[in-house]
Amino acid sequence: MKCSKLITLLVFFGFTLYISAQxxxxxxxxxxxxxxxxxxxxxxxxxxxxxxxxxxxxxxxxxxxxxxxxxxxxxxxxxxxxxxxxxxxxxxxxxxxxxxxxxxxxxGVTITPTGNKTVTGITTVSPEIVRNIPGANAGVENILKLLPGVSSSNELSTQYNVRGGNYDENLVYVNEIEVYRPFLVRSAQQEGMSFVNSDMVQNVRFSSGGFQAKYGDKLSSVLDISYKKPSKTSVQLDLSFLGASATVETISKNKKLSTISGIRYRDNGLLVNSQETNTNFNPTFADAQTFTTYRFSKKFHLDFLGNISINDYQNEPLNRQTNFGTITEPKSLVVYYQGEENNKYNTVLGALKGNYFLNENTTLKLIASLYHTTEEEYSDVIAQYVLGSVDNDLSSDSFGSATNLRGIGTQLNRARNELDALIFNLSHKGNHTIKNKVLEWGVKYTHEDIRDQLRESEFIDSVGFFVRPPLPEFNNNQPEEPFESPLVAYDGVNAKNFVKTDRFSGFVQFSNRLNIASHDVYYNLGIRAQHWSVSGENIKTTSQTVISPRGQVSLKPNWKRDMLFRLSGGLYHQPPFYRELRDQTGTINPDVKAQESIHLVLGNEYSFNLWERPFTLMSELYYKKLNHVNTYTLEDVRIRYVANNNAQAYAYGADFRLNGAFVPGTESWVSIGFLKTEENSNNRGYTARPSDQRLKFGILYQDYIPEFPNFKMYLNLVYNTGVPGGSPNYTDPYIYNSRLRDYKRADLGISYIFVDGNRTYQKNHWLHRFKELSAGFEIFNLFNNQNSITNTWVRDVDSKQQFAVPNFMTSRVLNLRLRMRF
Structure with missing residues (x-):
């Protein structure tokens, strides 16, 4: 690839190629x-x-x-x-x-490089893009983060925020079966893998707001995944320095039984070891999934989805040096660690889905699923730190090393947390179609049984004295008054909770297509309802009910220009899940109400030809008004709620995405998003929410060398402005609300396609046995940007001033990758 072409790409995709007879x-x-x-x-x-x-x-x-x-x-x-x-x-x-x-x-349906044009506001993403685009956590979520309105400033995490929401506000379905994430994960490097196995994916549909009533009760988004139903037998292997995966597709001779199964293993050591903290990092992240369909008859099909996931996170931090400050006054934080972290998150999911085709117009479904997770968080880590200056003399042998050390302190973090969660779902869905009219309905029962024990504490001994929490009962008026307060943890939780929740929900919605004055009109009207009750040991039983009307209308005018207009919205509720009932002390508040949001989304899709190739410009304006807001704090990926519904909030913004064949035979896009979200807690006025990421810019670009078209290049670039979250513990956000630095990252992948659907070999050639074969390399964080997700706060012994020391994430990393299918 020519260097000038890459430079032009980084300015704006101006350079394109034309190749005929493809x-x-x-x-x-x-x-x-x-x-x-x-x-x-x-x-x-x-x-x-x-x-x-x-x-x-x-x-x-x-x-x-x-x-x-x-x-x-x-x-x-x-x-x-x-x-x-x-x-x-x-x-x-x-x-x-x-x-x-x-x-x-x-x-009226144009299938283009952007996916199926849809009147429902659902974005579709090609599974091949999901599998090919590089990323530290490659897969579906990696691609979602390149869409406008979707953001994440942590490459080790598969979690994402959508239009001002948090990680808990996103629905995820696999073949209409809701899937869940572990509860106790607090840092991204503990996460392991996403539930979704990208090698098994057939369709990816995503809605970032204003979604239909059938999709459930969350405030922000829906990710709707469909796994493959194989039409032939094949085996696929994916090997890299970050792990390995194997996928097997089978189908019986009579076509009644089809199975797709995958095994994955991941080792994040390559990424974690690129951080500034030196560690003995020894995790085991592995899972096995299967999706099986058996066609008993023409009218009845039975699906089974199974998953077993083992996440054994073992980490022994050793030492760290972080240089920060300014050029004229550089500073350094040196930390020496003792102890280790040993966390386990083991989950099992089993689900059955029966599909009964009553006739060509009516389909009935019955879905049952059982999810079980056992999680342990055991850690004892002592961190002894010194704060000093940095030797910036280029001629010095100790250039870059810490000097003039001061601010000695010690921090002890201890955790003995255990959680056992069992979630059972039983639902019925149906749809009836008559010409352009579709009636859909569903009812669902969910039982959640959570057994949780929290025992964690943080002790700080800084600059020669023990640091207690900055609370009124620990005010120190020495020497005027004797200070006799007991030694307590700076931050600690000790609680045991046994909580059960029973939920009954249902929906009905009606869709229709009309032609009015030669213009195509589509509308969907629906309503959801949910009733739930919370009970448990030493918890009073409470019950609540919410009703959520929703609707969408789309207009495709009979114009020469191919345009589609959409208006969607409604009332959205998020009944509290277990973690939303638990406050920062670990106490359960069963009276927590469902958070409520009014969505209003106005969208447009404009399809056109540019350079004799198809392009689509998608634009959306949105506004969300939130009531009964359950405020929270976010540290890395750990969310801790206040559990009191004492706030109101709003979010508004605009999303734009231009995608198409910037280079013939490929799909690329540019996305831009603007967001503002604030909350008003206890009528103190509006302040920025933890997810207030004002500007988002993303690029996904695919290319190849014209003379050697089997050389492929994949590039994604992300720029996110900083979010609030750089403040120390116990800080009042109305007094001190600092932002983290902007997030900037580029990942590059280059591969050579030896075999694919358009390049095969004769029987006597050694490559004949392969249906697909490619090899290449990936460079993560191409420009080696220093991004941070949190700050470590330390105190200078001389000035008593606190310094925010950024916790930098991964640096530039090289990964080799080999993919093959038989």
């Missing part, structure tokens, strides 16, 4: 109205075509980067016509049509 692949299984495979279906586009085999499977090479029309025809069935299909070069797009006695023409 192709893509359209594949899938043709079904009849009973969902049985249909053989000998004629599939044509232009002058080319093919037929489905005895199993209904077909594969057709089609022109890329321009609109085409594909027709599926079969004797005794009406045609299915797929119009305005635009695919990337080398893209493999799966489409499974159903041929029935009614004529079907799929019109």
């Amino acid at each position: 192709t893509a692949t359209l594949t899938g299984i043709v079904l009849n109205h009973s969902n049985d495979p249909l053989k000998e279906v004629n599939i044509t586009t232009g002058s080319t075509g093919t037929f489905s085999d005895n199993d209904g499977f077909y594969s057709l090479q089609v022109p890329a980067d321009k609109p085409i029309s594909v027709t599926f025809s079969h004797l005794g069935h009406k045609n299915v016509i797929l119009e305005n299909l635009i695919l990337n070069t080398n893209e493999v797009f799966e489409f499974n049509p159903v041929l029935s006695t009614d004529a079907i023409q799929i019109a």
Whole structure:
């Protein structure tokens, strides 16, 4: 790749290439109205075509980067016509049509490099992008962080904020089964892996606000994942310095049983060891997942989703030196550690989903899932620190070392936390379709049984005296008055909670498509309700009910310009989960109300051709008014709630994303987001929330060398302005509310494609056995930016001044990667 091209990219994607005669692949299984495979279906586009085999499977090479029309025809069935299909070069797009006695023409839906244009405000992301784009935590969440309105300033974490919300405000579904995260994780390097296995993903749908009633009760977003239902047998391996994964797809000869299973192992040592703290880091992050479908008959299919995850985090910190301050007055913090952290998060999920196709218009579903997690957080770490200056004499042998040491202090952190959580879900969903009208409904019962024991403390011995909490009962008026206060932890929690929650929820929604004065109109109206009760040992039983009406309307005018307008909103509630009931002392408050948010989202999609290639500009303006807000503090990824509903808040902003084929045969995008969110606690006035990230800028870019098109480049760049969170413990945010530094990061991946769908070899060649084979390298934090997620506060013994010492995250790291599929 030419250097000038990369430089131009960093300014703004101005440089593009034109390559003709590129192709893509359209594949899938043709079904009849009973969902049985249909053989000998004629599939044509232009002058080319093919037929489905005895199993209904077909594969057709089609022109890329321009609109085409594909027709599926079969004797005794009406045609299915797929119009305005635009695919990337080398893209493999799966489409499974159903041929029935009614004529079907799929019109008004343009499939472009941006995904399916949808009137519901759901963003779709290509699974290939999810699997290929580099990142310290590559996968679905890595791509979400490049979308406008979605932010995270911690590359070791898979968690994300959406439009001013926090990590707990996001719904995640895999094949309509809700999935959960561990509870006790407090730092990103303890997390391990996301639940979602990107090698098993078929579809990714994401909504950042104003979502439909069917999606559940959270305040911020929905991530809706669909795992594959294999059409053939294959094995895939992904190996790198960060771990390994293996995925197996199988299907029986009679096509009734299909299974996709994955095993993953991850070692974050390469990333953690790039930080300033030297450690003996020895974690084990591993999981196994399977998604199985058995087709008992034409009308009844049964799905099973299973997951076992083992996260054994062992860390023995040794020492650290952080240089900070200014050029004229550089300072250094040197820390020596003793002790270790030993945390375990073991989770199991099992779910069954029955699909009953009553007829071609009605589908009924019954879903049952059981999630169990046992978590332990055992740690004893003593940190002895000294604060000093930095030798900035370039001729000195000790250049960069700490000198004039002062401010000696000791900190002891101890934790003995244990949690056992059991969550059972049983739900029924259904939908009935008549022409353009769709009625959907659902009911759900959830039982949560949480057993939690918190025992943690932090002791500080600084500058020659023991530091007690800065609370009124520990005021020191010496020498005027004797100070006889007992020695207590600067920050400590000791609590035992047994909490049970029973939830009943349901929804109903109606969707319709109309044509008014030659303009296409879509609307969706729905309502949700939830009733829950909280009980437990030494806890009074309380019950509450909320009702949430929601709606969306979209207009596609009959204009020459391809535009779509959307307006969505409604009332959204988030009934408290266990962690939201627990205050900062570990005490349960069963009277915590559901947080409430009014969403209003106005969106536009404008599709156009630029440089004879398809592009889409997506814009959204949003406003959220929040009541009964449960305020919280955030340290790294640990959220601690106040549990009192004593605040109001708001969030508003604008999101823009331009994506398309900046380079022929690829998908890239530029996203920009502006956000402002503030809260008013106890009527003290509005102040910035912990998630108040004002500006977000993200780039995802794909490219290749024209002379050697099998050399691929993937680049993502993120710039986020700093969020509040740099203040010391016990700080009143109305008096002192500092922001962390801006987050800037670039990850680069370069790979060579030996084998893929468009490049195969003869039987006598050693590469013939591979269906896919690629090798390459990734550079994380390409420009070696120093990003920080928290501050360590230390006191100068001379001036008694406190200094904020940034805790820097990972530096530049090189990773090698090998992918293959048989």
